[in-house]
Amino acid sequence: MRLTLGKITIKGLDFGSATRVENGKLFVNKEELVALIREDSRVASAEVFLARPGESVRIVPVKDVIEPRVKVEGPGNIFPGFIGKLDPVGSGRTHVLQGAAVVTTGKIVGFQEGIIDMTGPGAQFTPFSQTFNVVVKVEPVAGLHQHDHENVVRMAGFKAAAYIGEAGRNTAPDTEEVYEWPSLAEAMTKHPGLPKVAYVYMLQTQGLLHDTYVYGVDAKRIIPTLISPTEVFDGAIVSGNCVSACDKNPTYVHLNQPIITELFKRHGKDYNFVGVIITNENVTLADKERSSNYTSRLAEMLGVDAAIVSEEGFGNPDADLVMNCRKLEQKGIKTVLVTDEYAGRDGSSQSLADTTPEANAVITAGNANETIVLPKLDTLIGHIDVVDVIAGGFSGSLRPDGTIEVEIQALTGATSEVGFIKLTAKGM
Amino acid sequence: MCTIVPISKTVGANRIVPTVAIPHPLGNPALSREEEKVLRRKLVERALKALTTEVDGQTVFEQ
Numbered sequence: 001m002r003l004t005l006g007k008i009t010i011k012g013l014d015f016g017s018a019t020r021v022e023n024g025k026l027f028v029n030k031e032e033l034v035a036l037i038r039e040d041s042r043v044a045s046a047e048v049f050l051a052r053p054g055e056s057v058r059i060v061p062v063k064d065v066i067e068p069r070v071k072v073e074g075p076g077n078i079f080p081g082f083i084g085k086l087d088p089v090g091s092g093r094t095h096v097l098q099g100a101a102v103v104t105t106g107k108i109v110g111f112q113e114g115i116i117d118m119t120g121p122g123a124q125f126t127p128f129s130q131t132f133n134v135v136v137k138v139e140p141v142a143g144l145h146q147h148d149h150e151n152v153v154r155m156a157g158f159k160a161a162a163y164i165g166e167a168g169r170n171t172a173p174d175t176e177e178v179y180e181w182p183s184l185a186e187a188m189t190k191h192p193g194l195p196k197v198a199y200v201y202m203l204q205t206q207g208l209l210h211d212t213y214v215y216g217v218d219a220k221r222i223i224p225t226l227i228s229p230t231e232v233f234d235g236a237i238v239s240g241n242c243v244s245a246c247d248k249n250p251t252y253v254h255l256n257q258p259i260i261t262e263l264f265k266r267h268g269k270d271y272n273f274v275g276v277i278i279t280n281e282n283v284t285l286a287d288k289e290r291s292s293n294y295t296s297r298l299a300e301m302l303g304v305d306a307a308i309v310s311e312e313g314f315g316n317p318d319a320d321l322v323m324n325c326r327k328l329e330q331k332g333i334k335t336v337l338v339t340d341e342y343a344g345r346d347g348s349s350q351s352l353a354d355t356t357p358e359a360n361a362v363i364t365a366g367n368a369n370e371t372i373v374l375p376k377l378d379t380l381i382g383h384i385d386v387v388d389v390i391a392g393g394f395s396g397s398l399r400p401d402g403t404i405e406v407e408i409q410a411l412t413g414a415t416s417e418v419g420f421i422k423l424t425a426k427g428m
Numbered sequence: 429m430c431t432i433v434p435i436s437k438t439v440g441a442n443r444i445v446p447t448v449a450i451p452h453p454l455g456n457p458a459l460s461r462e463e464e465k466v467l468r469r470k471l472v473e474r475a476l477k478a479l480t481t482e483v484d485g486q487t488v489f490e491q
Binding site: 206207283284285288316318319322323353354355 | 431432433434435438439446448449450451
């Protein structure tokens with residue numbers, strides 16, 4: 001399998017009479033996009049706003065962030081299982097509007113969605129302050145069940161991203177990246193002498209606003225399986241989760257999967273990157289046992305020497321992380337875990353809900369309970385009143401002067417457990 | 429009473445009764461009202477039995 005990602009750098013954003021890219025600037029036909037989203041009879045109203053880096057804009061509650069992409073050559077289309085047909089993706093050519101994003105917002109679905117600030121201290125904690133955002137605000141018809149409401153907004157995001165992605169179909173990319181993914185037979189004999197490495201890609205799968213989909217399948221219903229990284233770059237994995245938005249992977253992050261991208265960089269030099277195993281984080285102990293058993297079984301069948309394991313979320317998924325670690329290590333497969341911490345506001349509490357002595361190489365993406373004060377910004381897209389109830393917020397988060405005090409867990413992507421954020425820490 | 433027994437062990441609980449699922453530890457929305465009543469009664473009785481049982485270290489009450 002060979003996939004070329006043609007990246008078109010987006011350096012500006014405006015509304016225009018036709019959705020197109022011109023000299024690196026993305027224009028969006030607002031009326032056409034609104035009409036597309038309103039095709040769903042469950043949508044009562046749809047509005048489109050623009051938010052550019054550095055502007056005094058706050059978006060809340062954020063459900064998903066999606067990068068516009070379009071399949072230019074090869075079978076299938078972006079977001080298979082949701083848009084178009086179900087042909088397998090991951091080969092041919094895909095164009096990416098790099099620097100642009102669709103952000104979905106609207107009435108809160110549950111009680112837990114995220115915040116994106118385009119300027120100020122909050123902007124440093126979300127990677128999506130750096131993207132040119134087309135914000136789609138969708139309100140459902142009255143009386144819609146929560147799960148349907150979530151589906152309406154999720155689908156609106158995918159449709160908007162696919163529609164905007166079309167603008168890149170006939171645009172010449174600024175840069176190109178080529179990714180090759182060989183057959184297992186070939187992968188096993190390549191790069192003799194180098195350690196074989198797999199990536200264990202844990203997907204959040206715990207119900208409403210906690211779900212992830214693979215080719216349209218709710219990932220809580222899979223047993224662990226292999227996926228080609230090139231399929232991930234083509235949108236085979238999408239997000240339906242944003243609860244405690246700091247450490248959930250929006251669709252944008254799946255498309256730009258940082259651990260997979262980094263693994264490619266030293267592949268063939270320092271190690272042989274031979275597999276991506278996707279697994280889930282379900283709500284019963286039996287599911288957790290089954291999935292961790294099968295994750296380690298797949299790694300064993302691949303014959304890898306080491307695995308990187310990333311978690312999505314926190315709390316009981318810490319048990320999935322620890323089970324994956326222990327069972328891999330017991331088969332002689334070295335592990336590195338990537339997670340974040342809920343160590344209390346002063347950082348002195350236990351960071352994870354579960355531990356094991358085998359977890360002796362762990363990377364943290366930060367303490368989600370740290371608090372931050374966000375200034376009042378000029379423009380709000382969405383609904384500000386939810387700040388007191390979203391995860392990371394608390395009664396009194398929204399102060400009378402318009403400033404907000406929240407834990408950084410409320411900021412979309414702040415403690416990304418796949419490392420999709422540039423925040424680092426220095427030793428004291 | 430908890431669903432994820434390994435976490436209960438990690439935090440040092442002495443008497444552990446495994447339950448159904450994280451979103452519904454003591455019930456099961458897939459069952460009928462009558463079946464669920466039986467399930468809930470069984471879990472509560474198991475918990476009472478655990479409370480009245482002397483333990484020597486961490487003990488999981490599977491039945």
